[in-house]
Amino acid sequence: MTSRTPRPRERGIPEATVARLPVYLRALQALQERGTPTVSSEALAEAAGVNSAKLRKDLSHLGSYGTRGVGYEVEHLVHQISRELGLTQDWAVAIVGIGNLGRALANYGGFGTRGFRIEALLDADPAMVGQRVASLEVGHIDSLEEVVGSRGVSIGVITTPAEAAQAVATRFVEAGVGSILNFAPVVLNVPDGVDVRKVDLSIELQILAFHAQRRAAGDGQVAAAPGLELT
Amino acid sequence: MTSRTPRPRERGIPEATVARLPVYLRALQALQERGTPTVSSEALAEAAGVNSAKLRKDLSHLGSYGTRGVGYEVEHLVHQISRELGLTQDWAVAIVGIGNLGRALANYGGFGTRGFRIEALLDADPAMVGQRVASLEVGHIDSLEEVVGSRGVSIGVITTPAEAAQAVATRFVEAGVGSILNFAPVVLNVPDGVDVRKVDLSIELQILAFHAQRRAAGDGQVAAAPGLELT
DNA sequence: ACGGGCTTGTGAAAGGGTGCACAAAGTGGG
DNA sequence: CCCACTTTGTGCACCCTTTCACAAGCCCGT
Structure with a gap:
């Protein structure tokens, strides 16, 4: 990589991040309704079911909207994510x-x-x-x-x-x-x-079945799991 | 990392592969109904909407079920994937x-x-x-x-x-x-x-909206796309 | 029996994503 | 005003995934 890359790409948000933004948005809206003014990456990550470092990195792609020592302002973040996702228009x-x-x-x-x-x-x-x-x-x-x-x-x-x-x-x-x-x-x-x-x-069911089978095979004691037969 | 890892894992099929197996299975079942006896990785990949190298690597995780110079036997592959996904049981x-x-x-x-x-x-x-x-x-x-x-x-x-x-x-x-x-x-x-x-x-809709917005913003000529407004 | 033509299976390289760990930056109390 | 504390933003190393490219292997016609 050349050592000079002022802006990586005009607004280049990774796909994986985009896929998570709606989850963050939902969690934030729940906080908003409860009247919570600010939230830390730790707390928001917990609510969204992700690692806090990942959450911070995701949000950093949108810009620096957090305050060190405090966290993120819920209202502001809701607005930013909504805008980024294109939800300000219908x-x-x-x-x-x-x-x-x-x-x-x-x-x-x-x-x-x-x-x-x-x-x-x-x-x-x-x-x-x-x-x-x-x-x-x-x-x-x-x-x-x-x-x-x-x-x-x-x-x-x-x-x-x-x-x-x-x-x-x-x-x-x-x-x-x-x-x-x-x-x-x-x-x-x-x-x-x-x-x-x-x-x-x-497809989702089949993926679940794969893991279920895997679990059943590895398990000596089939907990409450049912009717498993050798082929 | 220690340089000694004899077996990666007993039957370690990557998650990404597992998620695609159902897609392959469906394509194969369609071929089966049409009576096609064998299929090449190229043709199957096309039907499944993936790269042929990826398909071959995916299938190679199940074992060597293809014949070089010929392709894969449809019936056999259907059975193997079904078994791997745990669909031979209900x-x-x-x-x-x-x-x-x-x-x-x-x-x-x-x-x-x-x-x-x-x-x-x-x-x-x-x-x-x-x-x-x-x-x-x-x-x-x-x-x-x-x-x-x-x-x-x-x-x-x-x-x-x-x-x-x-x-x-x-x-x-x-x-x-x-x-x-x-x-x-x-x-x-x-x-x-x-x-x-x-x-x-x-969430799916929001991800679509993100890309739609991105497209609209980058596009000078908004093809047949409608009502786009600056914010 | 052998050579030409396909197609698989897979090393190797590149790319993207994840998570740790920490410096940077802000807050609040004394 | 300074210090202790909190929390963000990110460099880095690791891992998973994708893709290329090609050797190995199989079939078939001659």
Whole structure:
């Protein structure tokens, strides 16, 4: 590394840090509601379930918002993290696929306090179209492009069956949506620059199963764990 | 570091690899249904959305199941990964918190093909108890310990409101559940040895918002992206 | 039987993330 | 005003993960 690097990168926040900021934010908001004025890295780290050094390093990427000997001012930090995460503006969200999960998401009120506005619910099933879910009328998927354009949707949520997901993603992208949250169990193919995050229930369960098996195998005394058989 | 470490660990599969195995498994199962007999690392990597070298290294942790010059036998690999993930046995799952999300999960039939059996649905609301959801009768949360014990539940899913989650987690652990999948937006406190995975919708959205903001800021020409305002 | 052509398995290098430990910097009491 | 105490911000060493690049190994046509 050259010894001269005045600024590492314009606002280069590591991915791992970004992934933790929402956790810190939530903990801070809880403190805020309780009226706590300041918090130490130690206390906040505890609440967020991380190491305090890691927390300090994470926050240092946003700037020096702490006071040595005192800690961090809760209110100020909430504001800074919110700004950094882009929560000072509202993001319009469209959900495609109004099955059980889509409905659950639509009804999940406080999308992390605020910052997100569900603007549209779309489905391919004509029987679904026209129904009211979470005080929104379900539209037909054919109107996707129109809805994205007219309501300024910038985040798309996909809760369709696996088979439909790729097509929906492609349409989202073509319509100008740059951020996609995918609940369908498929790997989406999108052009560079489009941000896709995946939430996959069965993958999580399978990872749990792996560790559970590992535990059961290593354990002589199978505590309260059940029905384990050799293969 | 001492220079002597004969065996890294008995069957030490890296976490990052474990997290990808379910993705490979799904891709392989799709190939299997299409009747494909063998697949190259290149093709499988493409389907799984990863680099082929990474895929080969991942698979090499399970053993040498490929044939040079040919690829991997699909059927065989499906079996090996399933066994490694512990999917050759059935895991009993209990879901606590039968709101919108809990219902959605209960109705989400094929939990990654199979390997998981939803054995119980529990809720604290007396109005909920007794209802049938996904052909199971909702039980009262007071019966948690009894249900876990008698039905051999080893994986607990928490879809309660945030306030209730910690208490449920503690009861799960005390009842002998070693694996918890938490959908409630709180950091769970559990003893060592208990495995908790978190799925948090609003965190995912916030991460997307961060990148979306970043994109919008860096972009001179805001392609089809909408309503962006300076702060 | 042998050589050309693929594809795996893996050393080695590079990159990113984590956590320790401590200097720097602030507070408050005497 | 100074000193003891607290807490932040960060240099550094370690570890995990990713990626490249290539030798080793296997198949098939001749």
